[in-house]
Amino acid sequence: MDQPVSVGASVETDVESVWSARKSKAARLSIRLLGPLAIMRDDVPVALPSSRKLRALLAYLALAPRPVSRSRLCELLWDVPNDPRGELRWCLSKLRAALDEPGLHRIETEGDTVALRLGDMSVDAVEAAGAVAEGIETLGLDRLRTLAQLFAGDFLDGLEVDRSPHFGSWLTAQRRRFSACHVAVLEHIIGLVPQGADEAGAYIDKWLELAPFDGRAHVALLENLARSGQIGAGEEHLATAAELFHSEDLDFTPLREAWQEIRARNAGATPGTRSEPAFPFPESPVAAIEPESAATRRASLAVMPFAESAGTGGFRGGLADGLTHDIITRLAKLRDFFVIARGSVFALAEKNIAPEDAGRRLNVDYVATGSVRSLPGRFVVSVELVEVRTARIVWAETFEHKPDDIFIVIEDIGNSIVSSIAAEIATVERNRALLKAPNSLNAWEAYHRGLWHMYRFTRQENELAQHFFGEALKLDPTFARAYAGMSFTHWQNAFQRWGDRDRETALAFESAGQSLLVDDRNPAAHWAMGRALWLRGEQDGSLLELANAVDLSPNFALGHYALSFVHSQSGDPQSAIGSSDHSRHLSPFDPLLFGMMGARAMAHARLGEFEAAAEWALKAAARPNAHVIILAIAAHCLALAGRQDEARTFAATIRSTLPNYRADDFIATFRFDRDGEALFRNGAKLIGLN
Structure with missing residues (x-):
């Protein structure tokens, strides 16, 4: 067995009193993982054997979201001992003795x-993690104060397990995670308590202790000192902070400018306050960064170098670094949000800066972290996307790949990671924009509010989307994606016949042109132009623009879908199938998934594969936001497959909304070649839509 360790040592009396008070109102059995591990039953400490690995096992199981295999636990904690499963059984028996009660088994094996x-x-x-998942920004002051009291120290303070690298990596990640949670709780408390009060000062001091390079913490302290009339103390702190930032080659300019603005607002707070700083500080060695306008702010992301556990001894340049570089490059090519350059994140990683701390230093909204493990017969890549200000894990996933070819590994896993990160950030930003008053939105938020309405696919929602895209462009006339969104709404009006087709086609083309003018490297601009040219009947030009979109950003799912859409009607149906599959691989939960499936259905029909066409059309029609044109694709494909009863059901559904709907309407919606038109007219005839 492993060596004993004193892990259950007593902590400060005030922390213990808080812990006891909480337990008296909560469950009879309590486990403390934030600080030295402790178990309490009815305020009485529960004795545990002095095994480090037993404590590590308890903590790991407490946070595991689902049952864990014994092989995983052995790999995690035992460095090839004579009998790892025997040691695991011993630990589990001791945990049962400590946790189980008559008729109540807390350690379960199945x-x-x-x-x-x-x-x-x-x-x-678990309570702290649950609060973060719930949304720290939604919690009241009393709940936040209670949460702050939970953080009695580092996660599993004082516990280290020798020769267990996998557990060591997990423990480091959890300590970083809960430290970030603690910072987020403190920041939100400070935003709610009266500035200048002693309580605010205590929370700010703790915040600075945890995150000494977080500019927001320094600004909070300076604001608190100024409001209490302590301008001199603020100047002293600023001089100290300047030396600290310069020692790490960090830009101090924003903090200095913030202090100047704070002093101006609090001028006269104390009689005789000096107008000039008492302690001069050197200029920052880093060039000042012009602060981004609130009206044009966009989401920002730092992808920290992935960790690699393959016995490389810390050598850089392996699969993990290659994957990190690829992800940063692909995300930057999307041009959807601001991505921190590779040099900056690798420089911070070289200084062993924790990802969440790096996110605060870089002042970004999101941080992506990951690890690469090389196991017999496979690579395992784990990724997390964290919202910096709330420490909330937005998305986490594990990918596995056979080590057939290193470039294939990077391509396949990189594609999945990039698409997932982009989609999750878009979802979070869209949901945040929906909660804000419409007249308080900046350009980025108005754009995402427009996207939400756009993907409802009704005439009324399309008009609302147009309004919000217009608001975004008033605030930021250089916003290429907002022009592309505006083009999409005009495209929908033309495609769905919600307006005059010629006029809406012209407007879709004009908006796409504006998008290209402001950013001709943006894949969305070329996508919008490709679709507009398709409306105008210019198929060759359409395919060229759509190819440009995916060349600029191979991860741009909508570009691949649009290629599938155009090829499915009068181009190459096999290419349409390939592009449809690739778009769905890149964005498996896309709001336009029904279109991706519908395009594949039409391509199968043109190839004479009617049963496959019917199945894909049914999948498309089953999507919750599928509109009447998708139902029409299903009706025609089912008819061609000889499934007349199902086809007539769809035809009846269509005519309940559009009583005069005919084959001419279906044909006029698309750009079929002569053979395709004849094919679908035949399908319409079979079910009475001719």
Whole structure:
């Protein structure tokens, strides 16, 4: 067994009193993981054997979202001992003795898996993680104060397990995670308590202790000092902070400018306050960064170098670094949000700056982190996307790939990671914009509010989308994606016959042209132009623009879908199938998934593969936001497959909305070649839509 360690040592009396007070109102059994590990039953400490690995096992099971296999636990904690499963059984037996009660088994084993059933137990780390998942910004001051009291120290403070690299990586990640949670709780408390009060000062001091390079913490302290009339103390702190930032080659300009603005607002707070700083500080060695206008702010992301556990001894330049570089490059090519350059994130990583701390130093909204493990017969890549200000894990996933070809690994896994990160950021930003008053939106938020309405696919929602894209462009006339969104709404009006087709086609073309004028490297601009040219009947030009879109950004799913859409009607149907599959691989939950499936259905029909066409058309029609044209694709494909009863059901549904709908309407919607037109007219005839 491993060596004993004193892990359950006592902590400060005030922390213990808080812990006891919480337990008296909560479950009878409580586990503390934030600080030295401790178990309490009815305010009485529960004794544990002095095994480090037993404590590590308890903590890992407490945070595991699902049962864990015994093989995973052995790999995590035991460095090839004589009998890892025997040691695991010993640890589990001791945990049962500590946690189980008559008729209540908290350690559960089923098959080869182990789980800790929390049930009536309270676990401080689980409560903190739950609050973050709920949304720290939604919590009231009292709840935030209670959460702050949970953080009695580092996660599993004082616990280290020798010769267990996998557990060491997990432990480091959890300590960073909960430190970021603690910072987020403190920041939101400070935003709610009265500035200048002693309580605010105590929380700010703790914030600075945890994140000494977080500019927001320094600004909060300076603001608090100024409001209490301590201008001299503010100047002293600023001089100290300047030396600290310059020692790390960090830009101090924003902090100095913030202090000047704070002093101006609080002028006269104390009689006799000096008008000039008492402690001069050197200019920053880094060029000043012009602050981004609030009206044109866009989401920002830092992708930190992925960690690699393959026995490389810290050598850089392997698969992990290659994958990180590829992800940064691909995300930047999307030109949807601001991505921190590779040099900056690698420089911070070389200084062993934790990802969440790096995110605060870089003043970004999101940080992506990951790890690469090389195991026998496979690579395993784990990724997390974290919202910096709330420490909330927005998205997490694990990818596995056979090590057939290193470039294939980077391509396949990189594609999935890039598409998922882009989609998750878009979702978070869209949801945030929906919660704000329409007249308070900046350009980025108005754009995302427009996207939300645009993807409802009704005439009324399309008009609302146009309004919000217009508001975004008033605030930022250089916003290429907002022009592309505006073009999309005019395209919908033409395609769905919600307006005069010629006029809406002209407007779609004009908006796409504006998008290209402001940013001809943006894939969305070329996508919008390609679709507008398709409306104008210029197929060759359309395909050229759409090819430019995916060349600029191979991860731009909508570009691949648009290629599929055009090829499915009068181009190459095999290419249409390939582009449809690739677009769905890149964006498996896309709002336009029904279109991707519908394009594949029409391509199969043109190839004479009617049963496949019918199945893909049914999948498209089953999507919750599928509109009447998708239902028409399903009706025609089912008819061609000889499934007349199903086809007539769709035809009846269409005519309940559009009583005079005919084959001419379906044909006029698309740009079929002569054979395609004859094919679908035949399908319409079979079900009475001719």
